[in-house]
Amino acid sequence: MSQLDNTLKLLGITDTNIQVFGTREEFHGRGSGRKKYLVIQAELTYTLRRYPSCGYNTLHPNGHKLTHVHIAGPMDRPVILELNKQRWRCSNCHSTCTAATPVVSTNHAIGHGLATHMLKLASKSLPAKTIASLTGISTNSVQRILTANIHPHLSINLCFDEFRSTHGSMSFICIDADTHKSVKVLSDRLNRTIKQFFLSQYSTAERAGRWIPFTLNV
Structure with a gap:
């Protein structure tokens, strides 16, 4: 060789x-x-x-x-x-x-090896700009790869609620019942908006078997 x-x-x-x-x-x-x-x-x-x-x-x-x-x-x-x-x-x-x-x-x-390396750097909580500087590619490219490969974890215990946001309109919020961290805030509380978010972000297996208390006013 x-x-x-x-x-x-x-x-x-x-x-x-x-x-x-x-x-x-x-x-x-x-x-x-x-x-x-x-x-x-x-x-x-x-x-x-x-x-x-x-x-x-x-x-x-x-x-x-x-x-x-x-x-x-x-x-x-x-x-x-x-x-x-x-x-x-x-x-x-x-x-x-x-x-x-x-x-x-x-x-x-962008090669597979470099993409894997970027994910490892991201796991150390390095910001996209720092990862871009270390790898020599653009921040936008780093962000695209991280978005495509890092999938959010959906807790088994979730809380749904609604709240009054801007201009008196009602918005939707989903919270992790175990950590009390926000999962997602949606600009409205419509059924189709909520369904579309969970269908697009999580697999059938991830959505199954969730315990969800909620307080939505009718």
Whole structure:
């Protein structure tokens, strides 16, 4: 194994279809957010004979697609994998496809390893801005990943109530009966609003078997 390929192994990337051919350092960002990045130049290619959609054995190489993937690296240096992905074209359905890797989801720019690292940092109660600074990606990207992967816990014991809020209108509040912490405040007390919140935020299993005392005026 070459020293360049060993670089990927040290970063936890074991996909043998990725071949490294160079590294460089470059700066990204502005002002206080400007950072030095380690850029790893690599190619992703393998043998693919049948197009995944139509199943015909009519695939032909069709160049490459250059992508940039943020991956987990040393704490003092964010890392970008500059990955040149093999493309193919199907002469049967005239569609194209691009090589895929377990390192990152299709059409995404943040690797799974880095996303996992961000979740670990979030578990230490670090704010999104600090996580963004440590990982070299934007605060908005950090927030999107945390929102997509951190699911709120629904207590078994809940309290529902209503209260008068702005302009005399009635709002809905849900409280954890064990910790007395607010779960959610909704701007109205309509049945459909309350149902939509719980249906969209929690699974059937999470919603089942809850003990809910409530005092809603009719």
